[in-house]
C-alpha cells in the first residue's frame with residue numbers, strides 16, 4: 001500500500017446521479033472511508049444506497065449516469081478514468097459483494113475455477129498456482145473442506161456458503177476497498193452473523209476499507225464506527241454510530257431509529273447484539289475508550 005494510513009481510501013464528493021441531466025436521483029452525496037474502516041450507509045429502500053456503491057465500482061447501468069461530483073480512490077479520480085482502467089481496478093483494488101451471490105457467480109463454472117480466475121486475470125498466475133490460491137481463499141473465509149468445495153458448482157452450495165465464496169472472490173486480490181451491498185439480507189439470521197464477522201475480521205486483518213450498505217440498523221450498529229444516513233437521494237446525516245443511536249440529529253434518522261427492529265424480530269437483535277448496543281449506549285460508561293469521533297454532520301432539514 002503506497003497511500004498514507006490516514007488518507008481516505010475513498011473520498012466521494014458531491015456525487016450526483018440522474019437519468020440525464022434533468023432527472024436527478026442522487027443529489028450531491030459526500031463521504032470518506034479510511035483504511036481499515038467500515039463505513040455504513042443506511043436508509044430505506046430507494047434512498048440511493050445501492051446506486052452510490054455501484055457508481056463507485058463503475059457499474060452503474062443506463063439510464064442511470066453520474067452527472068456530477070468526484071470519486072477519489074486512493075487519490076485518483078475515478079470518474080475520468082476510461083472503462084479499461086476501471087475494469088482493471090475492479091476485482092483487484094476494489095471489489096463488491098451483493099445481496100444475491102448468484103448474480104455474481106457463474107452457474108456453469110466450479111467455484112474454485114471462478115476464484116482461480118481472479119488470480120489469473122489480476123495477478124498473472126498460472127492456472128495450477130491459481131487453483132492452489134483459490135483453495136486457500138476458501139479456507140480464509142472458513143469454508144469447510146475447501147479442496148472439495150472448490151470443485152462444487154454454485155447451486156450445490158447453501159446460501160451462506162455461496163456468500164462466503166463471493167467474499168473469497170472479492171477479497172482474493174486483497175482490495176483496498178470492499179463494497180458490501182446488503183451482504184446478509186438474503187441469509188438466515190444465524191448465518192448472517194458469521195458472514196458479517198468474517199467481513200469485519202478480514203477488513204481488520206488486511207486494512208481493507210469497507211462500504212457497508214444496509215437498511216438494517218442492527219447490522220450497521222455491529223459493524224460500523226461511522227454511519228451515513230440516506231433519504232431520497234441525500235446523505236442527511238453522518239455520525240459516529242454510537243452517537244447516532246444516542247443523539248440522532250435528523251428527523252429522518254429519528255424515524256428510522258424509532259422504527260428499528262426490537263427483540264423478537266428477525267435481525268441481529270434476535271441474538272441480543274442490538275440490545276447489547278442499547279445497553280452500551282445508555283450506560284454511564286459510554287464514550288470512554290472510544291476512538292476519536294468525527295464531527296457529526298447533518299446535511300439538510302436538521303432540527304438538532
Ligand SMILES: Nc1ncnc2c1ncn2[C@@H]1O[C@H](COP(=O)(O)OP(=O)(O)OP(=O)(O)O)[C@@H](O)[C@H]1O
Nearest residue numbers: 025043044045046047048049050051052062063064
Ligand atoms: N435502472 C434504473 N432506472 C431508473 N431508476 C432507477 C434504476 N435503478 C434505481 N433507480 C432509482 O434510484 C433510486 C435509488 O435506488 P437504489 O437502488 O440505490 O436504492 P437503495 O437505497 O439501495 O434501495 P434498495 O435497498 O431497495 O436497493 C430509486 O429511486 C430507484 O427507483
